[in-house]
Amino acid sequence: MTSDPELDAWRADWQSADQIPPELRRRVEQHIRAGRHTWWPPITVTVVIGGGTLAWAVTSGEHVAAQTAVATWLFIAVTWATTLVLLRRFGGRLRPDAATTASFLDFAIRVCRATRAGIVAGAVLYALFVSYMLFWRFQTGPFGTAGEYLFSGRVVAMVIVTVLLGLAGWRRYGRLGMELEGLLAMQRQIVDMPTVSDDRSRRANR
Amino acid sequence: MVDRWTPPGGPPRPFDAIFDEYGPALRRLAARFARARGDQDDLFQDVMVAVWRALPTHRGECSERTFVFRIAENRAISYLSRRPPATADVSEALEVPAPTKTPEQMAVHNQRGERLAAAVAQLPPGHREVVALTLEGLSYQDTADVLGITESNVGARLTRARAQLRQLLAEDR
Numbered sequence: 001m002t003s004d005p006e007l008d009a010w011r012a013d014w015q016s017a018d019q020i021p022p023e024l025r026r027r028v029e030q031h032i033r034a035g036r037h038t039w040w041p042p043i044t045v046t047v048v049i050g051g052g053t054l055a056w057a058v059t060s061g062e063h064v065a066a067q068t069a070v071a072t073w074l075f076i077a078v079t080w081a082t083t084l085v086l087l088r089r090f091g092g093r094l095r096p097d098a099a100t101t102a103s104f105l106d107f108a109i110r111v112c113r114a115t116r117a118g119i120v121a122g123a124v125l126y127a128l129f130v131s132y133m134l135f136w137r138f139q140t141g142p143f144g145t146a147g148e149y150l151f152s153g154r155v156v157a158m159v160i161v162t163v164l165l166g167l168a169g170w171r172r173y174g175r176l177g178m179e180l181e182g183l184l185a186m187q188r189q190i191v192d193m194p195t196v197s198d199d200r201s202r203r204a205n206r
Numbered sequence: 207m208v209d210r211w212t213p214p215g216g217p218p219r220p221f222d223a224i225f226d227e228y229g230p231a232l233r234r235l236a237a238r239f240a241r242a243r244g245d246q247d248d249l250f251q252d253v254m255v256a257v258w259r260a261l262p263t264h265r266g267e268c269s270e271r272t273f274v275f276r277i278a279e280n281r282a283i284s285y286l287s288r289r290p291p292a293t294a295d296v297s298e299a300l301e302v303p304a305p306t307k308t309p310e311q312m313a314v315h316n317q318r319g320e321r322l323a324a325a326v327a328q329l330p331p332g333h334r335e336v337v338a339l340t341l342e343g344l345s346y347q348d349t350a351d352v353l354g355i356t357e358s359n360v361g362a363r364l365t366r367a368r369a370q371l372r373q374l375l376a377e378d379r
Contacts (some may be wrong), residue, residue: 006368007340007341007368010322010341010371011340011341011343013318013319013322014234014319014322014323014326014341014342015230015231015319015341015342016316016318016319019230020225020229020230020233020250024247024250024251025225025229027247027251028225028250028251028254028255028258029221031251031255032221032255032258032259097256097260097276097277097280097281098260098263098264098273098276098277098280099276099280099354100276100351100352100353100354101276101279101280101283101335101352101353101354102353102354102355103354104276104279104280104283104354105283108283108284108287175288178288179287179288182286182287182288182289183283183287186283186286186287186331189330189331189332190283190331190332190335190353191332191353191354191355193330193331193332193333193363
């Protein structure tokens, strides 16, 4: 780079204050060490939920409980297998942090849109699945009227869980929308920002 | 000690060496993207951890400095996209200057540094990042590699940004 006194002076001023508090260094080190223990949450979920459904199946002896336990453990097994395969295949590169800003923004915007679409698709699938399960259970179960069935404890519990999941999904959808707006704004401001050279070439190409 | 990293074809480097080399620049980046001091510290921590974890994946496709700044910029962008937009409060961002300078020199440098940082914070984001990366010592090519724009684009933005900075610094006197 050729000598540029103004930039050199600015650079010296810019970099003049460069000490970092020791406690901030310690925080970073602690965070790095803590990252090595990120397997505890999924292990805990596996043990609590997987173990819980298994215990329920064993103690209750009900057919439904056994089916639930089998389905739960199948889901857990598929999730663990997929996670381990992806980690082995992609290592830490699932998110392209080391891409250029332009590529990263592009990727982040696509992921944001895909996640929002996934939430909608998941909600639709969930609604269809629950509706089918409720209908099937009513048809095959020892229930009298539809009113008795719909106000039974299990259905009420399922409705409550569904409403909570729906609220969580709605909130997440909204937050992703805000994030998407922010990413699009940054793409316009940082990557797509027109420059003098762009303006000149546009005028020349008219 | 938090382990060490061995760059391709180079000797092992401990975490402290990486922290000392890139920490100040990443701290300044955090100050550009976060307003409150606490948020700046959180962002800096996030960026530093991301850099340390990503370094083993560096295969020499770009310089180490470019690699680090790419990660830092992208992490900061992720952070900012999840929060309401706000300009950085640069008056809180700058730390105690290097001890090798005299107290008088430190006071002058610090004051000029603060004014410069405040002026840079007022630039549009596309100009601000080009200027900031240039002031961190990256070449036009490296800056273009970090942002994913052309080298001529970097030059054009830098020219405009410098004119704006001169005006802002003159108004500030």
